[in-house]
Amino acid sequence: xxxxxxxxxxxxxxxxxxxxxxxxxxxxxxxxxxxxxxxxxxxxxxxxxxxxxxxxxxxxxxxxxxxxxxxxxxxxxxxxxxxxxxxxxxxxxxxxxxxxxxxxxxxxxxxx
Amino acid sequence: xxxxxxxxxxxxxxxxxxxxxxxxxxxxxxxxxxxxxxxxxxxxxxxxxxxxxxxxxxxxxxxxxxxxxxxxxxxxxxxxxxxxxxxxxxxxxxxxxxxxxxxxxxxxxxxx
Numbered sequence: 001x002x003x004x005x006x007x008x009x010x011x012x013x014x015x016x017x018x019x020x021x022x023x024x025x026x027x028x029x030x031x032x033x034x035x036x037x038x039x040x041x042x043x044x045x046x047x048x049x050x051x052x053x054x055x056x057x058x059x060x061x062x063x064x065x066x067x068x069x070x071x072x073x074x075x076x077x078x079x080x081x082x083x084x085x086x087x088x089x090x091x092x093x094x095x096x097x098x099x100x101x102x103x104x105x106x107x108x109x110x111x112x
Numbered sequence: 113x114x115x116x117x118x119x120x121x122x123x124x125x126x127x128x129x130x131x132x133x134x135x136x137x138x139x140x141x142x143x144x145x146x147x148x149x150x151x152x153x154x155x156x157x158x159x160x161x162x163x164x165x166x167x168x169x170x171x172x173x174x175x176x177x178x179x180x181x182x183x184x185x186x187x188x189x190x191x192x193x194x195x196x197x198x199x200x201x202x203x204x205x206x207x208x209x210x211x212x213x214x215x216x217x218x219x220x221x222x223x224x
Contacts (some may be wrong), residue, residue, distance in 0.1 A: 042214035044201065098143055098204045101212065103154040
């Protein structure tokens with residue numbers, strides 16, 4: 001089955017802790033994206049990557065970091081510098097720039 | 113700043129009703145407009161619209177774009193309880209990379 005998987009489904013973070021959200025796709029897509037969704041708001045872009053070993057900041061990159069060592073994988077680290085990390089995080093991928101984006105099931109991050 | 117505004121923010125109807133969801137946008141270098149349906153988890157792709165006046169249809173859902181007036185509508189006829197979801201509108205625009213800007217979503221609730 002082709003698709004995008006995210007893990008874990010729920011993640012709890014303690015104060016001062018870095019946590020990493022996983023995103024994997026087997027669609028052979030070049031581009032991958034991370035979004036944050038808060039209640040009553042649209043999706044906001046955190047980071048994106050158009051090809052392996054390259055990524056760019058989105059609108060709200062502060063307090064987050066990413067890597068793109070493999071085409072299939074685009075993990076997101078929420079660092080302790082992100083002061084308000086509680087949100088629903090969605091990963092997406094697309095064949096290329098400005099193509100339709102397909103989304104994973106999301107990870108809900110909660111702060112303890 | 114690029115902006116996508118959806119209306120209404122929420123809508124409650126009964127099964128069998130027809131609904132119209134609105135999406136207006138102000139983006140530089142418009143390329144296309146996308147509609148997604150989000151039921152608790154991952155947004156699922158509905159339509160991509162690039163040309164004015166050409167209706168896209170899938171079952172009871174249809175959508176049309178007006179590039180002169182900068183808006184799109186999503187129609188759902190003979191609504192069912194399974195249509196209850198958040199409907200997201202997003203627009204590709206921007207400069208060199210191209211950025212997908214999301215609206216805040218319309219929450220549709222269909223009662224039996």
